[in-house]
Amino acid sequence: MKRFEELFAPHMDAAYNLARWLTGDESAAQDVVQASAFRAFRFVHRFVDGNPKAWFLTIVRHESYGWLKAAGGGRWVALGDEIAEDDLALSHAQTPELLAMHAEDARLIQQALQALAPAFREVIVLKELEDMSYKDIARVVDIPLGTVMSRLARARAMLRLELLKLHAHD
Structure with missing residues:
Protein backbone atom coordinates (compact mmCIF):
# COMPACT_ATOMS: atom_id res chain seq x y z
CA MET A 1 0.00 0.00 0.00
CA LYS A 2 2.79 2.41 0.93
CA ARG A 3 4.63 1.79 -2.35
CA PHE A 4 1.44 2.42 -4.34
CA GLU A 5 0.83 5.69 -2.48
CA GLU A 6 4.40 6.86 -3.02
CA LEU A 7 4.44 6.00 -6.72
CA PHE A 8 0.95 6.81 -7.96
CA ALA A 9 -0.96 9.01 -5.49
CA PRO A 10 0.89 12.14 -6.69
CA HIS A 11 -0.47 11.50 -10.21
CA MET A 12 -4.19 11.21 -9.45
CA ASP A 13 -4.93 14.71 -10.78
CA ALA A 14 -3.09 13.94 -14.03
CA ALA A 15 -4.98 10.65 -14.27
CA TYR A 16 -8.33 12.39 -13.82
CA ASN A 17 -7.35 15.09 -16.32
CA LEU A 18 -6.47 12.53 -19.01
CA ALA A 19 -9.57 10.43 -18.32
CA ARG A 20 -11.79 13.51 -18.42
CA TRP A 21 -10.39 14.65 -21.76
CA LEU A 22 -10.69 11.18 -23.28
CA THR A 23 -14.12 10.20 -21.95
CA GLY A 24 -15.69 13.64 -21.94
CA ASP A 25 -17.65 12.67 -18.86
CA GLU A 26 -16.87 13.69 -15.28
CA SER A 27 -18.49 10.65 -13.71
CA ALA A 28 -16.85 8.29 -16.20
CA ALA A 29 -13.48 9.92 -15.56
CA GLN A 30 -13.86 9.29 -11.84
CA ASP A 31 -14.79 5.67 -12.52
CA VAL A 32 -11.87 5.26 -14.92
CA VAL A 33 -9.40 6.69 -12.40
CA GLN A 34 -10.78 4.46 -9.66
CA ALA A 35 -10.52 1.36 -11.87
CA SER A 36 -7.03 2.42 -12.98
CA ALA A 37 -5.88 2.97 -9.41
CA PHE A 38 -7.21 -0.45 -8.44
CA ARG A 39 -5.40 -2.05 -11.38
CA ALA A 40 -2.16 -0.18 -10.55
CA PHE A 41 -2.49 -1.27 -6.93
CA ARG A 42 -3.01 -4.92 -7.94
CA PHE A 43 -0.03 -4.89 -10.29
CA VAL A 44 2.28 -2.50 -8.46
CA HIS A 45 4.78 -5.38 -8.19
CA ARG A 46 5.14 -5.25 -11.99
CA PHE A 47 6.36 -1.66 -11.88
CA VAL A 48 10.09 -2.12 -11.58
CA ASP A 49 11.72 1.00 -12.92
CA GLY A 50 10.93 4.06 -14.98
CA ASN A 51 8.43 6.85 -14.71
CA PRO A 52 5.48 6.01 -12.44
CA LYS A 53 3.36 8.78 -13.97
CA ALA A 54 3.79 7.36 -17.48
CA TRP A 55 3.08 3.84 -16.24
CA PHE A 56 -0.08 4.95 -14.42
CA LEU A 57 -1.34 7.13 -17.29
CA THR A 58 -0.90 4.18 -19.64
CA ILE A 59 -3.36 2.27 -17.47
CA VAL A 60 -5.71 5.29 -17.39
CA ARG A 61 -5.56 5.57 -21.17
CA HIS A 62 -6.45 1.89 -21.64
CA GLU A 63 -9.27 2.11 -19.10
CA SER A 64 -10.60 5.25 -20.82
CA TYR A 65 -10.65 3.55 -24.21
CA GLY A 66 -12.33 0.53 -22.61
CA TRP A 67 -15.00 2.78 -21.14
CA LEU A 68 -15.54 4.49 -24.51
CA LYS A 69 -15.87 1.15 -26.26
CA ALA A 70 -18.39 -0.07 -23.68
CA ALA A 71 -20.29 3.24 -23.90
CA GLY A 72 -20.66 2.91 -27.65
CA GLY A 73 -17.56 4.62 -28.97
CA GLY A 74 -17.81 8.05 -30.54
CA ARG A 75 -18.05 10.07 -27.32
CA TRP A 76 -15.01 12.24 -27.93
CA VAL A 77 -15.64 15.52 -26.20
CA ALA A 78 -13.52 17.88 -24.14
CA LEU A 79 -14.03 19.21 -20.65
CA GLY A 80 -17.40 20.68 -19.85
CA ASP A 81 -18.08 24.35 -20.31
CA GLU A 82 -18.26 25.03 -16.61
CA ILE A 83 -15.44 27.05 -15.13
CA ALA A 84 -14.67 26.61 -11.46
CA GLU A 85 -15.36 29.71 -9.39
CA ASP A 86 -11.88 29.42 -7.88
CA ASP A 87 -10.45 29.84 -11.38
CA LEU A 88 -12.33 33.09 -11.74
CA ALA A 89 -11.19 34.62 -8.45
CA LEU A 90 -10.17 38.20 -9.05
CA SER A 91 -6.59 39.24 -8.46
CA HIS A 92 -5.15 42.73 -8.84
CA ALA A 93 -4.40 42.14 -12.54
CA GLN A 94 -7.63 40.35 -13.42
CA THR A 95 -10.37 42.73 -14.41
Whole structure:
Protein backbone atom coordinates (compact mmCIF):
# COMPACT_ATOMS: atom_id res chain seq x y z
CA MET A 1 0.00 0.00 0.00
CA LYS A 2 2.79 2.41 0.93
CA ARG A 3 4.63 1.79 -2.35
CA PHE A 4 1.44 2.42 -4.34
CA GLU A 5 0.83 5.69 -2.48
CA GLU A 6 4.40 6.86 -3.02
CA LEU A 7 4.44 6.00 -6.72
CA PHE A 8 0.95 6.81 -7.96
CA ALA A 9 -0.96 9.01 -5.49
CA PRO A 10 0.89 12.14 -6.69
CA HIS A 11 -0.47 11.50 -10.21
CA MET A 12 -4.19 11.21 -9.45
CA ASP A 13 -4.93 14.71 -10.78
CA ALA A 14 -3.09 13.94 -14.03
CA ALA A 15 -4.98 10.65 -14.27
CA TYR A 16 -8.33 12.39 -13.82
CA ASN A 17 -7.35 15.09 -16.32
CA LEU A 18 -6.47 12.53 -19.01
CA ALA A 19 -9.57 10.43 -18.32
CA ARG A 20 -11.79 13.51 -18.42
CA TRP A 21 -10.39 14.65 -21.76
CA LEU A 22 -10.69 11.18 -23.28
CA THR A 23 -14.12 10.20 -21.95
CA GLY A 24 -15.69 13.64 -21.94
CA ASP A 25 -17.65 12.67 -18.86
CA GLU A 26 -16.87 13.69 -15.28
CA SER A 27 -18.49 10.65 -13.71
CA ALA A 28 -16.85 8.29 -16.20
CA ALA A 29 -13.48 9.92 -15.56
CA GLN A 30 -13.86 9.29 -11.84
CA ASP A 31 -14.79 5.67 -12.52
CA VAL A 32 -11.87 5.26 -14.92
CA VAL A 33 -9.40 6.69 -12.40
CA GLN A 34 -10.78 4.46 -9.66
CA ALA A 35 -10.52 1.36 -11.87
CA SER A 36 -7.03 2.42 -12.98
CA ALA A 37 -5.88 2.97 -9.41
CA PHE A 38 -7.21 -0.45 -8.44
CA ARG A 39 -5.40 -2.05 -11.38
CA ALA A 40 -2.16 -0.18 -10.55
CA PHE A 41 -2.49 -1.27 -6.93
CA ARG A 42 -3.01 -4.92 -7.94
CA PHE A 43 -0.03 -4.89 -10.29
CA VAL A 44 2.28 -2.50 -8.46
CA HIS A 45 4.78 -5.38 -8.19
CA ARG A 46 5.14 -5.25 -11.99
CA PHE A 47 6.36 -1.66 -11.88
CA VAL A 48 10.09 -2.12 -11.58
CA ASP A 49 11.72 1.00 -12.92
CA GLY A 50 10.93 4.06 -14.98
CA ASN A 51 8.43 6.85 -14.71
CA PRO A 52 5.48 6.01 -12.44
CA LYS A 53 3.36 8.78 -13.97
CA ALA A 54 3.79 7.36 -17.48
CA TRP A 55 3.08 3.84 -16.24
CA PHE A 56 -0.08 4.95 -14.42
CA LEU A 57 -1.34 7.13 -17.29
CA THR A 58 -0.90 4.18 -19.64
CA ILE A 59 -3.36 2.27 -17.47
CA VAL A 60 -5.71 5.29 -17.39
CA ARG A 61 -5.56 5.57 -21.17
CA HIS A 62 -6.45 1.89 -21.64
CA GLU A 63 -9.27 2.11 -19.10
CA SER A 64 -10.60 5.25 -20.82
CA TYR A 65 -10.65 3.55 -24.21
CA GLY A 66 -12.33 0.53 -22.61
CA TRP A 67 -15.00 2.78 -21.14
CA LEU A 68 -15.54 4.49 -24.51
CA LYS A 69 -15.87 1.15 -26.26
CA ALA A 70 -18.39 -0.07 -23.68
CA ALA A 71 -20.29 3.24 -23.90
CA GLY A 72 -20.66 2.91 -27.65
CA GLY A 73 -17.56 4.62 -28.97
CA GLY A 74 -17.81 8.05 -30.54
CA ARG A 75 -18.05 10.07 -27.32
CA TRP A 76 -15.01 12.24 -27.93
CA VAL A 77 -15.64 15.52 -26.20
CA ALA A 78 -13.52 17.88 -24.14
CA LEU A 79 -14.03 19.21 -20.65
CA GLY A 80 -17.40 20.68 -19.85
CA ASP A 81 -18.08 24.35 -20.31
CA GLU A 82 -18.26 25.03 -16.61
CA ILE A 83 -15.44 27.05 -15.13
CA ALA A 84 -14.67 26.61 -11.46
CA GLU A 85 -15.36 29.71 -9.39
CA ASP A 86 -11.88 29.42 -7.88
CA ASP A 87 -10.45 29.84 -11.38
CA LEU A 88 -12.33 33.09 -11.74
CA ALA A 89 -11.19 34.62 -8.45
CA LEU A 90 -10.17 38.20 -9.05
CA SER A 91 -6.59 39.24 -8.46
CA HIS A 92 -5.15 42.73 -8.84
CA ALA A 93 -4.40 42.14 -12.54
CA GLN A 94 -7.63 40.35 -13.42
CA THR A 95 -10.37 42.73 -14.41
CA PRO A 96 -13.81 41.39 -15.35
CA GLU A 97 -12.98 42.17 -18.99
CA LEU A 98 -9.74 40.19 -18.82
CA LEU A 99 -11.52 37.28 -17.13
CA ALA A 100 -14.19 37.28 -19.85
CA MET A 101 -11.48 37.18 -22.53
CA HIS A 102 -9.72 34.26 -20.78
CA ALA A 103 -13.00 32.37 -20.41
CA GLU A 104 -13.75 32.91 -24.10
CA ASP A 105 -10.22 31.76 -25.05
CA ALA A 106 -10.65 28.63 -22.91
CA ARG A 107 -14.00 27.92 -24.58
CA LEU A 108 -12.46 28.28 -28.06
CA ILE A 109 -9.52 26.05 -27.15
CA GLN A 110 -11.91 23.40 -25.82
CA GLN A 111 -13.96 23.57 -29.02
CA ALA A 112 -10.82 23.30 -31.14
CA LEU A 113 -9.57 20.32 -29.12
CA GLN A 114 -12.94 18.63 -29.53
CA ALA A 115 -12.53 18.84 -33.29
CA LEU A 116 -9.27 16.87 -33.22
CA ALA A 117 -9.19 13.11 -33.62
CA PRO A 118 -8.48 11.29 -30.32
CA ALA A 119 -4.95 10.29 -31.36
CA PHE A 120 -4.04 13.96 -31.82
CA ARG A 121 -5.98 15.18 -28.79
CA GLU A 122 -4.26 12.80 -26.40
CA VAL A 123 -0.73 13.86 -27.38
CA ILE A 124 -1.67 17.53 -26.95
CA VAL A 125 -3.19 16.82 -23.52
CA LEU A 126 -0.20 14.78 -22.37
CA LYS A 127 2.38 17.31 -23.61
CA GLU A 128 0.73 20.66 -23.05
CA LEU A 129 -1.49 19.99 -20.04
CA GLU A 130 0.47 17.27 -18.28
CA ASP A 131 3.92 18.51 -19.38
CA MET A 132 5.15 14.99 -20.09
CA SER A 133 8.33 14.30 -22.01
CA TYR A 134 8.18 12.88 -25.53
CA LYS A 135 9.66 9.64 -24.22
CA ASP A 136 6.95 9.29 -21.58
CA ILE A 137 4.20 10.12 -24.07
CA ALA A 138 5.59 7.39 -26.33
CA ARG A 139 5.25 4.94 -23.41
CA VAL A 140 1.72 6.02 -22.53
CA VAL A 141 0.39 6.01 -26.10
CA ASP A 142 2.54 3.02 -27.13
CA ILE A 143 4.01 4.58 -30.27
CA PRO A 144 7.63 5.28 -31.32
CA LEU A 145 9.28 8.50 -30.16
CA GLY A 146 9.47 9.87 -33.70
CA THR A 147 5.75 9.30 -34.13
CA VAL A 148 5.07 11.25 -30.94
CA MET A 149 7.01 14.22 -32.27
CA SER A 150 5.38 14.16 -35.70
CA ARG A 151 1.90 13.55 -34.25
CA LEU A 152 2.37 16.41 -31.82
CA ALA A 153 3.52 18.73 -34.61
CA ARG A 154 0.50 17.75 -36.70
CA ALA A 155 -1.82 18.10 -33.69
CA ARG A 156 -0.54 21.60 -32.99
CA ALA A 157 -0.99 22.58 -36.64
CA MET A 158 -4.51 21.13 -36.67
CA LEU A 159 -5.34 22.90 -33.41
CA ARG A 160 -4.06 26.18 -34.86
CA LEU A 161 -6.28 25.72 -37.94
CA GLU A 162 -9.31 24.91 -35.81
CA LEU A 163 -8.71 28.02 -33.70
CA LEU A 164 -8.40 30.14 -36.83
CA LYS A 165 -11.70 28.71 -38.12
CA LEU A 166 -13.39 29.42 -34.80
CA HIS A 167 -12.05 32.98 -34.68
CA ALA A 168 -13.28 33.54 -38.25
CA HIS A 169 -16.83 32.51 -37.21
CA ASP A 170 -16.92 34.87 -34.22
